[in-house]
Amino acid sequence: MKKKFGLSAILAISFAVSALLSPGLVKAEEAPKPEVVVDLGTPQYYDSETGVTYSRIYQNTENGFEEISFEEFKASEKKSEEARAEIAAIQRSQDQQSLSNISPLANPIYVENTYIETFHGTNEKVSSDMNCPSASSGCAIEHAFSLTKTESFQAGLDFSIKQLITVGASFNWQTSATTSTTYIINIPKGAKGSVWFRPYYRYTGGTYHPSFGSPYSVYGMSPKKLSSGQLDGLIFGIIN
Numbered sequence: 001m002k003k004k005f006g007l008s009a010i011l012a013i014s015f016a017v018s019a020l021l022s023p024g025l026v027k028a029e030e031a032p033k034p035e036v037v038v039d040l041g042t043p044q045y046y047d048s049e050t051g052v053t054y055s056r057i058y059q060n061t062e063n064g065f066e067e068i069s070f071e072e073f074k075a076s077e078k079k080s081e082e083a084r085a086e087i088a089a090i091q092r093s094q095d096q097q098s099l100s101n102i103s104p105l106a107n108p109i110y111v112e113n114t115y116i117e118t119f120h121g122t123n124e125k126v127s128s129d130m131n132c133p134s135a136s137s138g139c140a141i142e143h144a145f146s147l148t149k150t151e152s153f154q155a156g157l158d159f160s161i162k163q164l165i166t167v168g169a170s171f172n173w174q175t176s177a178t179t180s181t182t183y184i185i186n187i188p189k190g191a192k193g194s195v196w197f198r199p200y201y202r203y204t205g206g207t208y209h210p211s212f213g214s215p216y217s218v219y220g221m222s223p224k225k226l227s228s229g230q231l232d233g234l235i236f237g238i239i240n
Contacts, residue, residue, distance in 0.1 A: 038065050040185040040195065040237040045070040055185055055193075055237030062226055065181065065235065073234070080120035087114070087205060087219070108210045110161070110168035110218065116203040117171075118232075119221060121149065126235075127183075127195040134190035141187065146180035149199045149223040149231055157218060161208055165220040169204040177223035177231035185237045193239040200224040200232040 040055035047054065047070075057073045058065040126147055132139035151174070153162050166173040179197065187193040205219035224232040 038181050038183045038235055040183055040235075042186040043188065043191075043239045045073075047074075053239045055239060057234060057236040059234050060179055060226065060230055060232050062228060064228075068234075073236070076120065076234070079118075083116050083119055083203070087116070087203065108160075108164060108208065110164040110206055110208050112168055112170055112204050112206040114203070114205040114219075115170050118224065119201045119203040121199040121201055121221075121233075123196045123198050125194055126197050129192050129194050130185070130187060131192050132187040132189050136189045138189050139187045140184060141193075142182060142184045143195075144180070144182040145195070145197075146178060147197050147199070147231065148176055148178040149201075150176040151220065151222050152201075153220040154218050161218060162220065164208065165204060165206075165218060166222075168206070169202075169220070169222070171202050171204070171222070173222045174225045175222075177225035177229075179231035179233065181235070183235065183237075187239060191239055193237055195235065195237050198234040198236075 038058050040058075042055070043053045044056050045054040046052075054070065054073070057068050057070065059068050124147055126145040127143060130139070130141050151166075153165065157165075179199075183195055185193050185195060200223075201221040202224050203219065203221050205217065207215050208218045209215045226232050
């Protein structure tokens, strides 16, 4: 006996077949996600110096995101502050030097005087504020993000000088680098949370020698890209 299908059944089958044959029709939940999911967990660390509560903290490495301790996180902050102080001191020293006594060169060059392998950039907020209702038992929120950072230079430099800096730097210069992943953060009831990324750069500072006129100090920063192609840096949550 042959089965009979009603009009509604025929329409349902036709739509299903059409969906399979049409690449543009993909359910939102079936869209590809980044391979790694970073579980930031619940509030872990309270910083008595700043009054900020942090989640777990991860560093992007050649092997993917790896959790680091709060002590390592604070040490990285201190290292960044020291690097900024070192850069400021070097720039003041270079500005105070009598560079006008250096003879002009036939072709302009950049001579690197300072190289910092890991220079921490400003923390970037990569999520909106996420509120967990007081009536709930807590909220576990999963979301994907992508962040791209680009090269930067001392203000006022023209393109030709920037090119000399990128060529004269003692490392493989990157014009941009991107990080992307999916995170899970657990927020207690009645609290608010957000996710942040601290990008890493490589810093070069030195002296630009023009064909005419006096040499002067210049600098540039290149986003630190891992061999995986990902932007190096830290990911963490702030909960308040």
